[in-house]
Amino acid sequence: MLNKILNSRWFAQRHVDAWLPWLFLMMALPVTFLIWKNEKQNAYIEQQIRFEYHAKEATGLIKRHLLEYEHMLEGMQSFFRASVFVDQHEFDDYVNALLQPKRLLGLHSLAYAKYIDSTRPATYTSLGTDWFALTQRMQPKQDRSFYAPIIYAAPNASLLIASVESNRLLDVLAEAPIRQAFQHSADSNKVLVSPVMQSIQGGNVNDSFLMQLPIYQNNTINNNATSRRERIDGWVLAIIKNELFFTEAFGSADKDLLKYSVYDISANHHDKPSYQTYNTQTQGRRSPAMFANRYEVEYLGYVWELRAESLPKFEQYVDYKRANYIGMLGLLISFSLSGVLYLLVARTRATDTIHKVSNQLSASEQRWQFALEGAGDGVWDWDIKTNKVVFSKRWKAMLGYEDFEVGEEVDEWKKRVHPEDYVNVMQAVEATLNGFNTVYSNEHRVQCKDGSWKWILDRGMVVSRDAEGMPERMVGTHADISSLKKSEEAIWQHANFDSLTGLPNRRMFYGRLDQEIQKAKRSGLKVALIFLDLDGFKEVNDTLGHDQGDVLLKLTAARLVECMRGSDSVARLGGDEFVLMIGDVGHTDLNHVEAVAQKVLNVFTEPFQLAFNTAYVSASLGIAIYPDDASSIEDLMKSVDQAMYASKQKGGRCFTYFTARMQQVAQNRMQLSNDLRSAIPQNQLYVEYQPIVELKTGRVHKAEALLRWMHPTRGYISPAEFIPIAENTRLIQDIGNWVFQEAFKQVLHWRRVLETNFQVSVNKSPIQFSYEDEKAHGWLEPLSQQPGSGQAIVVEITEGLLLDASSEVIQRLKAFQDMGMQVALDDFGTGYSSLSYLKKFEIDYLKIDRSFVANLSEGSDDLILCEAIIMMAHRLGMKVIAEGIETVQQKTLLIRAGCDYGQGFFFAKSLSPQDLEAYVLLHNQVVMA
Known part of the structure; x- marks a missing residue:
């Protein structure tokens, strides 16, 4: 066609062929330049x-x-x-x-x-x-x-x-x-x-x-x-x-x-x-x-x-090479129409290439966005129209497959989802495809090549939809969270179960108790708690070691589980404390609760066979009922604890139901404990002294320090009431040190004004020996500051201290004796009396308990026992002090039996320091006269 136009008569007559190349060149050069510039811009x-x-x-x-x-x-x-x-x-x-x-x-x-x-x-x-x-x-x-x-x-x-x-x-x-x-x-x-x-x-x-x-x-x-x-x-x-x-x-x-x-x-x-x-x-x-x-x-x-x-x-x-090439080519072919067409084709091809690169970059960005969020784990790309899925090598390797072993069908993924998780997974996928969720995220199990199951965090999103909003493409990641699931399970087990016995711990028990209480509120039934504390566990633990104590706790847990129905619960709260929970208790079913409690007591009648020893322990049980005894978990636990404590007070091996009286006693004990903490700084405590008389001569050159408490509102409170509280709360540490300091100052004064060999006895409980830090709170420092002053103090201890004496207690007792202090064994004959520890420890005085002295008479068994104790003590190089002398007959019989010292109301009650000083001066003058 172009040849016909160029060869036409019109062009020949007007000499168009002379300037047509230049005209074409003038037209082609700008076009070539524009194309070159455009390609450079591209x-x-x-x-x-x-x-x-x-x-x-x-x-x-x-x-x-x-x-x-x-x-x-x-x-x-x-x-x-x-x-x-x-x-x-x-x-x-x-x-x-x-x-x-x-x-x-x-x-x-x-x-x-x-x-x-x-x-x-x-x-x-x-x-x-x-x-x-x-x-x-x-x-x-x-x-x-x-x-x-x-x-x-x-x-x-x-x-x-x-x-x-x-x-x-x-x-x-x-x-x-x-x-x-x-x-x-x-x-x-x-x-x-x-x-x-x-x-x-x-x-x-x-x-x-x-x-x-x-x-x-x-x-x-x-x-x-x-x-x-x-x-x-x-x-x-x-x-x-x-x-x-x-x-x-x-x-x-x-x-x-x-x-x-x-x-x-x-x-x-x-x-x-x-x-x-x-x-x-x-x-x-x-x-x-x-x-x-x-x-x-x-x-x-x-x-x-x-x-x-x-x-x-x-x-x-x-x-810019391609742009330059197109420019040069445009110059070369500007003289021909084919060159122009070539440039147009090249332009179209270049434009298509740019669009393809742009689309590829966009798709790559979407994939990498999810790959990054998936922390580099397996990636999948689902073409929804073709129902084909491209799985990455990491996705396949995560499940143990080679690259060629997994096809591109979507069923390759579906058939590996755990049956229990399948419905939930499909619902989550459908919700994302339908646009209800922007991001698909689901944790489920997927089967590996070896048949095992792996926990997967599956995340994805629809990245492409058509004009009608229908999904076309969805991409996502697989992350292996099996280790995380195992860690969560281990954490849950640790948080909810006792690692030693495998029983529910306090946290899980409180959760179950709350569920039972809510259930009881709806049904009108009751919940019973049986709180258990082992009797004699401390002795097993201290004697045989903590390893054997742990074995005993495991055996105890196994026996308690056998006592319960499958619907009831047994938990270990800590130490040797267990609690049993019985739910759905009807108004007439309390006999069942009592039967369970008796069954628990019975299982402790059989000994526990440890590794190389046989252990005998019993249990103290407390019983409380919801809602009869408390309306909340906290109050119910307090009630059942008080009931257990009452069983302890009875000597153990029994169960006790909670009563309102127990609450009053507990509140009184708590109030007394709180008041006792302020007794020393408020000068409510004071020390009195009971004279100890040398029976043969009648002279007084010893006394026993006795603690007294004058409460500002309740008046005089007996030591028998507040001393156990002080021991349970460890206040006995500070109180005992204060008593020693008061007695020590007083005896140094009496040694100056009365007799140079005057002595004061001070009681020291086993708890003070077990927990005292002598460097910070002991008796040794003031004694060391007064050379020779240790002879002024007699420390009174109990038989229980010697029976369970640890190496630290023995060393501390030896340190007292090294400072010159003498040791008196108090209440002899009432505890685990044994001649072995009398030979093992250096005891200076045996104190016969008042229970033997109270019924002394001619030919009585108590007199025979007193005579035997006195004779034994003298043979072992010890002197004897009789407590609780109240009559002339008692004094006479003890003197005849050879008793060295005596104290009691017959001579004098406990006196203030001033009254005792006056008493000793007057009494010794009368005796000398």
Whole structure:
């Protein structure tokens, strides 16, 4: 056609053929230039797309790395929830175990900040000090009613928790912006990111940021923000150093192609970068980068700005060769129409190529987004139209398959889902396909090649829909969480079951008891508790060792389980305390409860066969009924404990029902215990002295110190009532030391004004011997300051102390004797009297108990016993003191039997120090006369 036009007469007549080539050239050259310029622009755009891809990949790396820290804090929150109390050692062990497989380079420290509030003493009493002492240690010092000091930190605790010498606590709520972030985290129960405190800035944590997650009291989480704030117990936090964090985050990024700079926008660091990559290509460069852009990286409310610039190496990849080729080719073929057509075809082909590359980059970005979120685990890509699924090699290897062993049909995945999980999984997938859920996420079991089952976290999302909204493509990841599931199971077992016996522990028992109580409220039935404490367990534990004690506890648990129905529960609360719960108790079924209690008592009649020994123990049982005896779990446990204590008071081997009288006795005992704590500082306690008379001569040069208590409202309280309370609460330590100090000062005075050999006897209970720290609270220090003064004191001990004497007790008793003190064995004959310990220990005096003296008469058995004791003591080199002498006959018979000393109402009651001094002076004068 073109040849016909060019050869036509019209062109020939007008000489068009002369200028037509130039005209065509003038038309073709601009066209060629425009095409060349357009192709050059396309090459630039293509490289710019690659630049955007690399930059967005870098933002994804940052978010992925932040997600690892978020998961770490969530794991620490689960650890705190699963524990009743976490101490420093447990915290350090957990952090070391957490960081052992993979130490995050940017992590400076994991820490726990304890929330304390002056209006809520329970928030700080566990720290072992008062509010004023805590505020004095707080850094920086601020006058507030609440703080959050860091009490645990690892592995780099030196910058966060001051040493013992500095005695400081670092308050994370000192700065208002950070305080608001922590409070918002507590209100929302979410991980939040915030700048680091200025009080930490300086050491090795410059340019850092924090991630924090709240911990709530009693491991409870409420949906109400106010309730959450009221129950906040503290925060677990990660202190992350910017430089190392971003160095690690950009570890897989190609830093030879792009230069990255990160600015902390939330910390108002707009001008100074928190991190930037270093490359020698930027040294001495003056021209601006060919590609540059800024990207906002927002994570958990915290914002960084990523600034990316291309480096010369990246810019070298801008391919202008094709544009130049097209330009040259356009010049060569501008003289022909075929060249123009070729350029048009090349233009179309180049445009299609650009669109294809753009689509491929978009699909790659979507896949990598989920690959990053899946922490590099198996990836799947489901083409919904063809019902074909592409599984990555990692996906197949996770289940033990080779690359060629799994087809592309969607049934290859469905048939491996555990039957118990299948319906739930399909429902979650359908909800995502139908648009009800944006992200598909499900935990389920998948069968491996060897037939075993693996727990999988399956996550995905629909990435493509048609014009009508129907799903076309869905991509996602598989993450192996089998180890996590095993850890969760182990944590649950540890949190809910006793590791020794396998029985439910206190936490699980309280949960079951609450369920039974709620059930009883609905049904109108009752719940019975049987609280059990072993009689004689301490002796087995101390004599045979803790290992054999543990064996005994296991055997006890097995016997108790045999006593119960399958619907009832047995739990170990701790030590040798067990509790049995019987549910669905009708109003006429209390006989069944009593039958169970008797059955429990019966199983303890048989001995326990340990490794090499046979142990005999019994049990003291208390019974309480809900709702008859209490309306809450706390009150019910108090009631059943009081009932058990009543069985103990009866001598054990029995069961006792709770009564209202027990509550009154317990309240009275508690009130008396509270009053006893203030008795010494309020001068309510005082010491009286009962003279000890030398029976042969009638002279008095000994006395026994006796403790008395004059209560400001109740008046005189018998020692028999308050001494057991003092021993149970360990107040006997302070009280006993105070009595000794009073008696020691008094006897030194009497040695100056009465007789130089005057002695005072002071009682010392086994509990004082067992728990006393002689270096801090003992009797030895004042004795050492007065050389020879030990001869003025006689320490009175009981037979029980010698029977169960440990090496520490023996050493302490020997130390007393080395200081010159004499030892008297009190209440001889009433306990486990044995001649073996009389030979083993150096005893100076035997004190015959008043129960033998009370019924002394001519020819009586008590007289025979007294004579035998006196004769035995004298043969062993000991002297004898008879207690409770009240008649002339008793005195006469004891003198005739050879008794050395006596005390009792016949001579005098206990006297004040002044009255005793007057009594001794007068009495000894009368005797001498």
